Amino acid sequence: MLTDNEKTGVYRAIFERRDIRQFNKKLINEHTLQKMILAGHHAPSVGFMQPWDFIIIKSQEVKERLAKVCQKEIQALSIHYEDEKKTKFLTLKLEGLKEAPITICITCDPTRGGGHVLGRNSIPETDILSVACCIQNMWLAAYAEGIAMGWVSFYKKPDVREILDIPPHIDPIALISLGYTDQYPTMPILEKENWEKRLSLNSLIHHDSWLK
Amino acid sequence: MLTDNEKTGVYRAIFERRDIRQFNKKLINEHTLQKMILAGHHAPSVGFMQPWDFIIIKSQEVKERLAKVCQKEIQALSIHYEDEKKTKFLTLKLEGLKEAPITICITCDPTRGGGHVLGRNSIPETDILSVACCIQNMWLAAYAEGIAMGWVSFYKKPDVREILDIPPHIDPIALISLGYTDQYPTMPILEKENWEKRLSLNSLIHHDSWLK
Numbered sequence: 570m571l572t573d574n575e576k577t578g579v580y581r582a583i584f585e586r587r588d589i590r591q592f593n594k595k596l597i598n599e600h601t602l603q604k605m606i607l608a609g610h611h612a613p614s615v616g617f618m619q620p621w622d623f624i625i626i627k628s629q630e631v632k633e634r635l636a637k638v639c640q641k642e643i644q645a646l647s648i649h650y651e652d653e654k655k656t657k658f659l660t661l662k663l664e665g666l667k668e669a670p671i672t673i674c675i676t677c678d679p680t681r682g683g684g685h686v687l688g689r690n691s692i693p694e695t696d697i698l699s700v701a702c703c704i705q706n707m708w709l710a711a712y713a714e715g716i717a718m719g720w721v722s723f724y725k726k727p728d729v730r731e732i733l734d735i736p737p738h739i740d741p742i743a744l745i746s747l748g749y750t751d752q753y754p755t756m757p758i759l760e761k762e763n764w765e766k767r768l769s770l771n772s773l774i775h776h777d778s779w780l781k
Numbered sequence: 782m783l784t785d786n787e788k789t790g791v792y793r794a795i796f797e798r799r800d801i802r803q804f805n806k807k808l809i810n811e812h813t814l815q816k817m818i819l820a821g822h823h824a825p826s827v828g829f830m831q832p833w834d835f836i837i838i839k840s841q842e843v844k845e846r847l848a849k850v851c852q853k854e855i856q857a858l859s860i861h862y863e864d865e866k867k868t869k870f871l872t873l874k875l876e877g878l879k880e881a882p883i884t885i886c887i888t889c890d891p892t893r894g895g896g897h898v899l900g901r902n903s904i905p906e907t908d909i910l911s912v913a914c915c916i917q918n919m920w921l922a923a924y925a926e927g928i929a930m931g932w933v934s935f936y937k938k939p940d941v942r943e944i945l946d947i948p949p950h951i952d953p954i955a956l957i958s959l960g961y962t963d964q965y966p967t968m969p970i971l972e973k974e975n976w977e978k979r980l981s982l983n984s985l986i987h988h989d990s991w992l993k
Contacts, residue, residue, distance in 0.1 A: 578787025616977065773834045
């Protein structure tokens with residue numbers, strides 16, 4: 570059982586964690602980085618398949634190549650918005666890949682654990698859901714360490730595969746930026762920028778049936 | 782910033798959390814249940830789309846119908862295993878839906894937030910990844926509350942949709958069993974039962990490229 574203070578820590582991390590796109594130059598020490606990755610590796614996974622890999626990117630050249638393909642995708646996506654929404658979209662800071670001292674590409678290997686992974690046989694996408702749990706663990710560990718983290722999902726997978734020499738059957742689920750930030754935000758960027766609002770929890774709760 | 786004790790709490794929840802399939806009869810109080818769901822609702826989501834809904838199931842009749850379709854699926858899956866692996870598979874306790882006082886079906890609405898959800902336009906499956914982060918938050922909150930949780934993914938989605946009156950476009954991502962357990966396990970069931978081993982973390986780490 571956790572103590573009251575430890576329990577407070579779990580809830581604080583869950584409620585205060587934010588998605589960050591602004592980083593300063595402070596570096597992350599190796600021990601802290603390893604602790605965060607170990608936290609990811611202790612996520613639940615379907616049939617205990619542990620489908621994740623971690624490509625730790627510190628090379629500035631590689632980070633810049635990743636930033637470039639993300640910026641291309643952001644330009645392409647902007648075509649779908651019009652008028653003020655488009656202007657707003659293009660002013661949002663959507664990734665901090667060049668600034669963050671570390672990027673981690675977290676991947677999913679759907680072949681890990683062989684052909685009949687327990688549970689994945691019924692719902693194949695449970696492999697990527699396991700990877701998402703790994704990322705969320707890392708995010709909470711990052712918050713506990715005072716480290717800022719951002720999840721970037723603006724890219725075409727073949728671009729990221731090419732830059733990082735990832736085989737075709739491996740899914741690059743996320744690019745995670747890690748570093749420190751001068752001002753850790755108190756609310757989600759998209760809420761602060763009036764892009765979306767937090768939904769009322771009551772509207773999302775049903776009892777014994779979707780209809781009730 | 783978290784205090785040292787609060788930080789310990791985050792790591793303890795991450796490392797000690799287990800997937801549970803054995804529940805006793807103790808009930809969960811409503812306030813604690815709401816806190817856990819609120820923790821889920823504070824997960825990150827792509828474009829802040831918050832695609833989750835929570836169907837809280839307390840009706841014993843509904844739980845038994847869900848358990849029945851899960852048991853059917855487990856029987857069907859057992860066909861794929863042979864010899865000792867089959868015997869072992871059938872002796873594993875893979876769900877505790879009838880025993881757990883509460884089951885929550887957590888769903889994903891891919892239409893929430895409209896047609897051009899920021900980020901989801903590039904990688905559509907980020908909606909279900911957001912739901913997985915919600916589930917992981919709930920799991921860690923459950924651990925903080927001393928509550929046992931199990932993620933069941935042995936079912937055919939049309940069966941669950943039918944039992945819970947879920948519309949065809951809504952994805953029933955997981956059935957989550959919640960309750961108390963007499964002995965919270967210290968290692969994953971599938972590791973304890975020698976089904977799978979935890980992989981060495983070093984074998985999963987790469988530097989600047991998949992190949993290095």
